[in-house]
Amino acid sequence: MMFVSISSAFALSNRKNCCSSSVLSFRTHPESTHCSLRRIELVERPTHRSKTRDVPRQLPTFFRTRPLRFRATRSLPFSLAPGLSVVASVRSGESVEQILESFQQVKPHPDTDVVVVGCGPAGLAVSYLLAEKGVQVTCVGSNPATRWIPNYGVWLDEYLPLGYPLSCLSKTWSKTSLYLQPDGRNLVMPREYGRVNREAMQIELLRRCRDAGVKVIAAEVSGVTNPPSTLSSASSSPESKGEAISLVQYADGSQQSARTVVDATGHGCKLLKFDREQSIPQQHTTYGWSVPSSQRDQGVQVAYGIEADVEEGHGWDLDEMVLMDFRSNFLSSEEEQNEPPTFLYVMPMSKTRVFVEETSLVARPPLSFDWAKKRLYKRLESLGVKVTHVHEVELCYIPMGGDLPIVPQPTIGFGGAARLVHPATGYMLTRALSAAPPFANALASALLQKPQLSACEVSQVGWDAVWSVERRREREFYKFGMEVLLEMDYSETRIFFDCFFSLPEWTWHNFLAQNLRRPEIIQFGLRLFISLPNRIQLKLMQAGVRDGGPALLASLLAP
Template sequence: MAFLEIYYRLKIDRCQSFLRRDIKDNVRIRAFDLRICQRRTSCPRCYSFCNRLFMKGDTLSKKSVKSSISTEEQKEKKENTKQSSLLGSVDKVVDVVVIGCGPAGLALARALSERNLQVVCIDPNINKPWKNNYGVWLDRMESLQLTDCLSPIWSNTRIHFDNNRTRLLPFAYGKVDRNRMKKRLMNICKENGVVFWEDSVEDIIQEQSYYSCRTSQQEKFTCRLVVDATGHFNSFVKFDTPHDPGFQVAYGIDVEVSRHPFPIDEMLLMDFRDSHMEDSLEAKTQSSMFPTFLYAMPMSSTRVFLEETSLISKPPVTFEHLKERLLKRLHFLQIEVKNIFEEEFCLIPMGGSMPSLSQNILGFGGSAGMVHPATGYMFSRVMEMAPVLAKSIENSLLHDEPLSKNKTISIWNELWSHERILQRDFYQFGGEYLSKIPLNDMRDFFWAFFMLSDKEWKDFLDFNLIGSLQRLLFGLHLFSKTHPALRLSLMKEALQNGKLKLLKSVIF
């Protein structure tokens, strides 16, 4: 009897300590105590005493659970209250409404909220993962302090131009962890008071000098500035001239395989080899006239992300055609797919017209034409430009209540300065040229491109050819490394289609 009393007194002390322990531990220890109490003594006096003490301990355990739940509820209630502060009065005028919660929209919302601006983000798929996979150079993400959102990271990057020419680039490359990146950006936004509303915007109405965004559920958000970050196929940003872009198209699969031939420490940026297309004259002709390459990210010895990509084409190559080519490539490489985790259908408009810089609605990301016209890169650029644009928006809002059209134009000019427009024109000439050449010319072009100094080709990819002299020297160096036939086709393209825009881009 004395032994049991000591045991159960100790049990009560333990239950009291539960108040400071995790709820999962409580459940585990509670189950252990239940097993002990099933072995009760047959003595009626002892049985009664055990039950009385056990119930006391049980009451304390319940208090512990209740306390833990209460803490969680308070935290959730506090978060919901913070997020609902504007929803109770949807007619309140906020600083900025950002339409779209992709990488561009969330990056800008974060930058705006860090400047203490009131921001509402509207998107019909707020809690869904981003659709596309993103690959980025490690050094760009290091400068943004976002390397913890990359997984995996490859120490080298490989390009195969043909069966005889290959180049290993001495730059690390990473795959963006989409879920981690989106969660991180959203958490920072929520901590800074950004309100998220899950719906689609039907129309934007200008009311005096303010704007009202009306959603499909007939909610209305009034703001001083609207930013369209809905992506490439937007409804709100307008163009001065007909928009006629080229298209980068990619069909990708994240798969488990029996084995694959790709080194684990290398990311395969481009593989232009087409031996798998030599089984028929028709296939070989298609491969030559409509170049595609393999983009491969090996995650382990048995898991890899594979993507068949058309760099830029007009009209776009179909997903079905790319899928057929990828399957033929896998068969040729003897890669047996055991399980498909995800399919990706990626369509990126590249180049085309500039958005109108005199409109009241501001674009950001794909809706503002920020995609690299020759490569399709944009992810790192919107992350870098978001704080710059947020500062310009803050300055305009601080000195203008409500925001005038002239102030909106000044924000557009921050996004698309004269220097950035000239750089885009230079890149667009490259993209237009690449959309017209056959496979062998594309191989020769990229061989010459990656034979430039690492700084030169990296500056081109990273949107860093800001000065006209930089662009002129880049063009001359690239031209000098191409073979005579390619030089002739480049000159022909410059005279027929580059004309004044290309000339201005390397002079002014």
């Protein structure tokens, strides 16, 4: 039986705590180290009574305490956070490049069931889930080996049920806090939060695609020719099959036919049609980009973040992630009154390393990165945090709200391309990963069990799974929340979130996850409205009259 002992470097020096079987010892890389263990049965040190625990829930806490031993039973990917050492009999993990080399590097097959355009989390998740059900899938990206840029944060109670390993999280925190009071008092919530290890998640999804038989290819899609939208089931007969498919054109001149195409290219949404143009604006105003009048209903979340070394004594609890720090005592009275509210997002990695991000929750027009950068460093200076070295800079630009793609249309959207991002918070990763299984189930059922369906009818099934009529009604409520936030200054924003997080946990929890159904939305809205002070209630009513509140209420109450 193979044993593994994991501990801090200090504890490893005490050899009596390690197992006696032959082992290979190594230390993790400062950034991250990946290895592949088997499924592990957790056993506490011999000085304590042995017992088995569920590893994904308990492992982060144990990493910070005492040495452990693990008994291997079956395969499970695994990785360690920076600063930990491992004594184990393991094999080296695969890199993104090694996994991509294992795919057959050939031109696309002339025809397939589904072409998924985009090799981000949404595209890869949909690809492997479809392939596992027997659908022939080609996943296309201009460069699938490109490292993912965003820093994804997830609630553990939402992430773990999705079935992805703990190795895809680089660090977890057992508590989450918010600073919503000017005097510095914070609200601490005992809800676990995690930071996604981007490389590990990319490797995990690519590995699943490979194991399921997905063809991942590097190619540039120049366009898609879809069948007429009036195509009927009758025209999907074998005699007219050539007319009932979508044709994907590649930049090198090659083509590939597919029964349906999924656009998972993110907010760029290269292949989808909208009622109005949604291109990213490029011109700057004082605080950000100018937005054409045709995009007035689209807000944007902008954030400037850094992962940096800081002098020891930064003051943040290493077991507590700061979701929002809305304190504004580092601003002058004029700045606080006239400039858009922003908050600090903090992931303390160690005593001398942090990820901090100055975030504009939503603004219209969006703030510029230079403006957010200046505010971040001004805030850090006021907190007495001195940056000694910057490892990474993150520039975050997330379109929020705005129009949905035209539904239905022959090409199906998913992920950011389908506007799955939360209109009021900017969260999307767990939303996309949790929406992928039902989407793949519906699409696979249509493709495999109903071969007589035309390409347009298949796309209708896909769109219904992404944006049903019910989901679209619910989204209007979240968009209304975005419009309300756009109207608030610093003081009002703090009061609003103080009341929001004072509601029963299930209400704000499900609001953030976009899991509130219509009856719950009405209950949530009433609870929040009653808890707010009169001046913010008045602002909500004014926004409701201006932004279609009566129509929204009628839609929510409709059968």
